[in-house]
Amino acid sequence: MRFQLSDDQRALRSGVREVLDRRFGREALRAAVDAPGRLDRELWRALGDAGLFALRLPEAEGGAGLGLPEAVLAFEEAGRALLPGPLVATHLAAGTVPGASTGETVVTAVDGELVEWLDAADVVRGDATGSAPIRSLDPLTPLHRLPAGTDSGAPDGNGTQIPVATLLTAAEQLGTAARVTELAVQHARTREQFGRPIGAFQAVKHLCADLLTRTETARVAVYAAALTADPADIAAARLLADEAAVRGARDCLQVHGGMGFTWEADVHLHLKRAWVRAQRGGGNTESEELLAAHLVT
Incomplete structure (x- = not known):
């Protein structure tokens, strides 16, 4: 099994890091901390333009046609930068929710009893009825909790991913x-x-x-x-x-x-x-x- 990255994979990782350094450097990070719960729509669209959400979509559907290894490299950089927002849910919704792949639509998902970024989302995958905001340890991840005993299922809404x-x-x-x-x-x-x-x-x-x-x-x-x-x-x-x-x-x-x-x-x-x-x-x-x-x- 080979773990050495290809030239294209190195270029992808470098490109994602450059975009995040430019669009979400330390000043932007601190501004986001000072305005908890507000999702930067301009940044979200920039991520869509950079192909973060459409990375695994086939080229025929407007995506990059790449695979899981490339998605892992991109999301590793997102984690490194503390990039806020329901990144995973929006990425998984690309190709099925209109606007998700381009960053025009923010998608979140019910994950067990919790929902991240519920108020900022345009689309919620799963049933978030009755959920209430709770205090999150992370100022960059607002959370809602479903009523006790409620579990609305899989992170992507259907369990396939x-x-x-x-x-x-x-x-x-x-x-x-x-x-x-x-x-x-x-x-x-x-x-x-x-x-x-x-x-x-x-x-x-x-x-x-x-x-x-x-x-x-x-x-x-x-x-x-x-x-x-x-x-x-x-x-x-x-x-x-x-x-x-x-x-x-x-x-x-x-x-x-x-x-x-x-x-x-x-x-x-x-x-x-x-x-x-x-x-x-x-x-x-x-x-x-x-x-x-x-x-x-």
């Missing part, structure tokens, strides 16, 4: 894990204590090494699952990516020390997003159950 939704969420988590690894290493190199960079101290070295190990382990699992599209592989990738993102962000906070907990730092935003993503369908409990059933059979 649940593994894809799980894999793309894992890719976003991988992007977060990679970014917090970068932030931790950068800080360890530049922050000095006792006349030395803190990265010279063994405890900090170990934290950074663990960050890298978890991230690269998750990367191999996510990329492999994108190639096989096997539900068990996707479940394993999701477990590893959730762990890499959540534990990675926590360790990154540890490397930053007290300043990492301040509102001005971005590290806490990565941790909060990782926590919220980990609650989506296909998360720890569901993935563990799927893997257990696969091992038994």
